[in-house]
Amino acid sequence: MRPVAILGIGQTIIDEHWDKSLREIAGEAAFAAMQDSGVEHPEGLFVGNMLSPLIGGQNQLGAFIADWVGMWRAEAVKIEAACGSGGAAFRAGLMAVASGEMDSALVVGVEKMTDKAGHDVTAALATAADADWELEQGISFVGLNALVMRRYMYEFGWKHGDFAPFSINAHANAMHNPYARLHNKITVEQFEKSAMVATPINLLDASPIGDGAAAAIIVPAEQVSTHPSRPRIVVAGSGAATDTLAVHSRKDPLFLTAAYLSSKQAYQMAGVGVDDIDVFELHDAFSIMSALSLEACGFAERGQAPRLGLDNQIQVAGGRIPICTRGGLKARGHPVGATGMYQIVEVVQQLRRECGKTQVDGAKIGMAQNIGGSGATILTHILKAG
Amino acid sequence: MRPVAILGIGQTIIDEHWDKSLREIAGEAAFAAMQDSGVEHPEGLFVGNMLSPLIGGQNQLGAFIADWVGMWRAEAVKIEAACGSGGAAFRAGLMAVASGEMDSALVVGVEKMTDKAGHDVTAALATAADADWELEQGISFVGLNALVMRRYMYEFGWKHGDFAPFSINAHANAMHNPYARLHNKITVEQFEKSAMVATPINLLDASPIGDGAAAAIIVPAEQVSTHPSRPRIVVAGSGAATDTLAVHSRKDPLFLTAAYLSSKQAYQMAGVGVDDIDVFELHDAFSIMSALSLEACGFAERGQAPRLGLDNQIQVAGGRIPICTRGGLKARGHPVGATGMYQIVEVVQQLRRECGKTQVDGAKIGMAQNIGGSGATILTHILKAG
Numbered sequence: 001m002r003p004v005a006i007l008g009i010g011q012t013i014i015d016e017h018w019d020k021s022l023r024e025i026a027g028e029a030a031f032a033a034m035q036d037s038g039v040e041h042p043e044g045l046f047v048g049n050m051l052s053p054l055i056g057g058q059n060q061l062g063a064f065i066a067d068w069v070g071m072w073r074a075e076a077v078k079i080e081a082a083c084g085s086g087g088a089a090f091r092a093g094l095m096a097v098a099s100g101e102m103d104s105a106l107v108v109g110v111e112k113m114t115d116k117a118g119h120d121v122t123a124a125l126a127t128a129a130d131a132d133w134e135l136e137q138g139i140s141f142v143g144l145n146a147l148v149m150r151r152y153m154y155e156f157g158w159k160h161g162d163f164a165p166f167s168i169n170a171h172a173n174a175m176h177n178p179y180a181r182l183h184n185k186i187t188v189e190q191f192e193k194s195a196m197v198a199t200p201i202n203l204l205d206a207s208p209i210g211d212g213a214a215a216a217i218i219v220p221a222e223q224v225s226t227h228p229s230r231p232r233i234v235v236a237g238s239g240a241a242t243d244t245l246a247v248h249s250r251k252d253p254l255f256l257t258a259a260y261l262s263s264k265q266a267y268q269m270a271g272v273g274v275d276d277i278d279v280f281e282l283h284d285a286f287s288i289m290s291a292l293s294l295e296a297c298g299f300a301e302r303g304q305a306p307r308l309g310l311d312n313q314i315q316v317a318g319g320r321i322p323i324c325t326r327g328g329l330k331a332r333g334h335p336v337g338a339t340g341m342y343q344i345v346e347v348v349q350q351l352r353r354e355c356g357k358t359q360v361d362g363a364k365i366g367m368a369q370n371i372g373g374s375g376a377t378i379l380t381h382i383l384k385a386g
Numbered sequence: 387m388r389p390v391a392i393l394g395i396g397q398t399i400i401d402e403h404w405d406k407s408l409r410e411i412a413g414e415a416a417f418a419a420m421q422d423s424g425v426e427h428p429e430g431l432f433v434g435n436m437l438s439p440l441i442g443g444q445n446q447l448g449a450f451i452a453d454w455v456g457m458w459r460a461e462a463v464k465i466e467a468a469c470g471s472g473g474a475a476f477r478a479g480l481m482a483v484a485s486g487e488m489d490s491a492l493v494v495g496v497e498k499m500t501d502k503a504g505h506d507v508t509a510a511l512a513t514a515a516d517a518d519w520e521l522e523q524g525i526s527f528v529g530l531n532a533l534v535m536r537r538y539m540y541e542f543g544w545k546h547g548d549f550a551p552f553s554i555n556a557h558a559n560a561m562h563n564p565y566a567r568l569h570n571k572i573t574v575e576q577f578e579k580s581a582m583v584a585t586p587i588n589l590l591d592a593s594p595i596g597d598g599a600a601a602a603i604i605v606p607a608e609q610v611s612t613h614p615s616r617p618r619i620v621v622a623g624s625g626a627a628t629d630t631l632a633v634h635s636r637k638d639p640l641f642l643t644a645a646y647l648s649s650k651q652a653y654q655m656a657g658v659g660v661d662d663i664d665v666f667e668l669h670d671a672f673s674i675m676s677a678l679s680l681e682a683c684g685f686a687e688r689g690q691a692p693r694l695g696l697d698n699q700i701q702v703a704g705g706r707i708p709i710c711t712r713g714g715l716k717a718r719g720h721p722v723g724a725t726g727m728y729q730i731v732e733v734v735q736q737l738r739r740e741c742g743k744t745q746v747d748g749a750k751i752g753m754a755q756n757i758g759g760s761g762a763t764i765l766t767h768i769l770k771a772g
Contacts, residue, residue: 001485001486001487021518023518050445051439053437053439053440053510053513054439054440056517057512057513057517057521058513058516058517058518059436059466059468059513059514060466060467060468060470060513060514060631060758060759060762060763061466062467062474062628062763063467063628063629063630063631063758063759063762063763064516064631064762066628067628067630067631067632067635067762071628072628072629072630073627073628073629073643073644073647074627074628075626075627075628076467076626076628076763077465077466077467077474077478077626077763078465078466078467079463079464079465079466080445080446080447080463080464080465080466081446081448081449081462081463081464082445082446084446088448088463092463092478095481095482095485095487096481098485099387099481099484099485099486099487100387100485101387101481101485124439126443127439127443127444127445127446128445128446130444130450131442131443131444132407132409132444135443240461240462240463241459241460241461242448242449242452242453242457242458242459242460242461242462243449243458243459244449244453244458245446245449245450245453246453249453257459258459261459372446372449373446373449376446376449376450376453377446377448377449377462377463
């Protein structure tokens, strides 16, 4: 397959967009990416979305969005892998171009979650877990993550407060991202005292839902020139893997096997190792997921990821592996099916050096990891500048 | 891209499978395809499904089914394009193998629709239409098709009874398909007198819902040998296109532009013309859709497709273009997200000469066309024996 590059990106502010429909926010991100790239008529459209059938009463988002953005005749489909939908759609789009099937693909991750009451959204999000074997027990999706976090703390001897740096870092970085959902710095004290959701996960361990869309235009790398002011962003590595859907079926519920496998595939394809990654947009739906992701991808030993936070190694300024540089799921927000595309867009921003106060100095190689369910579907992408 | 072949197929009987879960029927078809092909560990899984979030409370069917069939670590995603989901998943699977990304892909179309009451299913199916601009008017999906049929009858001067041959042919063929949902022959009188659903569509114009799964294993064509007793089935052509989601947005609501475009792409890729197609599994969700599909693909002039039925040209025995040879959506059944894969499986059966009393003599080239919504997403595939 031929190398591909990301020629344009677009995103909307993540918020409660009660005044805009799903097609409008998808269009806003798509048109921004088209304008950024100069590609007005992409040949194919790949949409990442999880909840539109349940919350918006709308299926067939491929044709739906193609229609809205003026791609009436193009190929268009929706890819769904729960909260991993955006990353899965990105992978489908890059395969379409890398294979030679088309010369340009638009990928849009979109989610509109705030049109329904919170309990309806909680029920809809739970469809990411195993309906027959997990949900039938009455557990919510937060509850599943809480069991994992509690076990992790017990196994490796961490206190709840040891996870604070993950959320503090995310909130601090989001202050400088105009597209972020939350713009408030938080302290260790606030982290410790915030309202409990499902012990030990409290409000500041958990990412907020929101409405949002993010998009990218993918083209063959050979069609993109590189300039000092705007480096070419190549998709150097891509990996996809699955794990058991139900957490209880895993041999080790504290290890994200699919993150390990998909990152390994991406490292190999890109010809890089963990030490080469300058910036990592990971899937911090809950603070425990930051830890598990860092460990599975090789940034920390088993059970030791909280140490990275406590030692200031996840920060933009001087950190060994800056994460959530635009706010992460925790503070940029988590419009579930769109999140994977926000991560891609943010890594592109880093490699283009467009991140202002949260710019990682000299960032040349960035990684994005998008997780569906409690680790069942994981997509890892490595982008390179130049 | 390299040529690919279908090495194995599997399917379940379409029925009200109240005693089986979605994962069980998906597994039944998947295991049958694996056994038929001898491929025990496909490298990727592509699932076509439309309604599982709405009817089964289950998302992330990629990981869900990968888990159940023992593909725990493989790449796995779900593709959704309303009733075109099965065909879209097939196209994703064939791209994955054709591109060289993987050497074997399992594609499963699956739908479980009968666990909910009929009005819930009707509401769920309506998510294939435009929620904001069609459904808000209170129309159902059958209602939309009824408007199209009524206009077609008015424009081209056909009576309702002129559509009878489409349904009679489908029911007659299903008599010989053990996997079909319905096993009853029907007459012109029954067709004319059956209960009205949405004028002019009555019960015998409409396909029945059902629970079912169909699957195929795709591999590089060069890895498959051909024998007189079991010819190699190559995917010679593949096309995908979209139209506006809402019927009222179309310049001509009686022409399936996406069927025209996707069949043209498939003909070109396969290097064949409409006269070369020996058998055509089309998307007869309603009898009017048979007519529109035949016209858009070049088998009949505009407004003249009912003539093919009245002149006995759609029959297996001596027909110019045999359609719905295993019963079609009308009598084999229409488990929506699975239908596109049933069509692929049935074309393979024809090219392998496994169809007994509905075998098309000397069938070498077969076509399958899968439609999402009222023509918004259309996938066309051409398979060749040898």
